[in-house]
Amino acid sequence: MSNLSTFTNGLFKENPIFVLLLGMCPTLGVTTSAVNGAGMGLATCFVLILSNLAISWVTNIIPDKIRIPGYIVIIAAFVTIVDMCMAAYLPGLHAALGIYIPLIVVNCIVLGRAEAFASKNKALPSMLDGLGMGLGFTLSLTLLGAVREFLGSGKVFSIPVYSEDYGMLIFVLAPGAFLALGYLIAVVNRFKKA
């Protein structure tokens, strides 16, 4: 696989949200607005690139039987670092994302890519895979957040489009996350077949 196709793989063909359906917990939880979705996506992207890189380096010295705990420790270390850096330099976003940042540790995408890709590939393709998957995740979350924000509170990226009084509140609440995600997956599938 060429480097370019490794990179675009995560964006479209194996998009983590709309195709692989991985990492649904943060997807449904944080996407109440486009900004939150983008913030969560970028934080995950950052962790993905670093963990993929680190794991592609150490994969040969980690015995098979303990590879999962080994990977999790590496991922958890990066997530904690991201968490602290965000609290220090982006306190507003950190407050909005709250509990979901530490939860990146158990996001299936991160461990999934470590297991499926980084442990079998060299450093550069692993980083590209992390970047592609991370950006695919970010784009999907931003899109889902924007749809929910638009339908639910009449805003896109916090800019009012129509009066909030006419928004369908359910789209900002938990059931709306499932509805909007379902619609978006249906649209993606429609275009995939065509």
Added chain:
Amino acid sequence: MGKKLASTFGNMLVVLFGVTLLASASVAYVYTLTKEPINQARLNKQAAAIREVIPGTFDNDPMADKWSKESEGGRVLEFYPAKKNGETVGTAVKTYTQKGFSGEIWLMVGFLPDGKVTGYTVLEHKETPGLGSKMDVWFVKGGKGDITGRIPAENPLKVKQDQGEVDAITAATISSRAFLDAVNRAAAALQGDATSYDSTSGATTSENTESN
């Protein structure tokens, strides 16, 4: 790719120990780097909240002149007096309620020396987005449930559903009650009326209490 290390007990022990050691070392290093900025960000947020709820100018540092009162369950109400030429022109009170729809709500409420509410900011809440979360704009000056200018110490604030005078947030009466509870608690504690509000207990000043 090259050959993997065999899964013998010795290998596993050494590798897992090495991985955890490296990971904890790097986390500890970043912790020391970010400790100061995190603290600073929190102080900035606090200072911004105080400035927002106290109108007009003051020449002291309310954060330095802070005093506090213990409340139930070890929670601490904090008072930040704003002074001009040594005279108190207003006090920002960091207050809370446990009556929220989900979890605690923490507010910073500003009072004039005569007990009038000047404004507030929501520091922390977990209310429903789109319903209870509207409290950050609902009770402000000019908002639908405007509480500024009222004196909760004389006349505790209540929502209209409880024969009070404040309009509750549409479809979020519980959050509105909780919000007013926090404001009333702050007002009662500020007046020094320590016993009447819940178990808000004696005036113990403590300098080093940081609740967050």
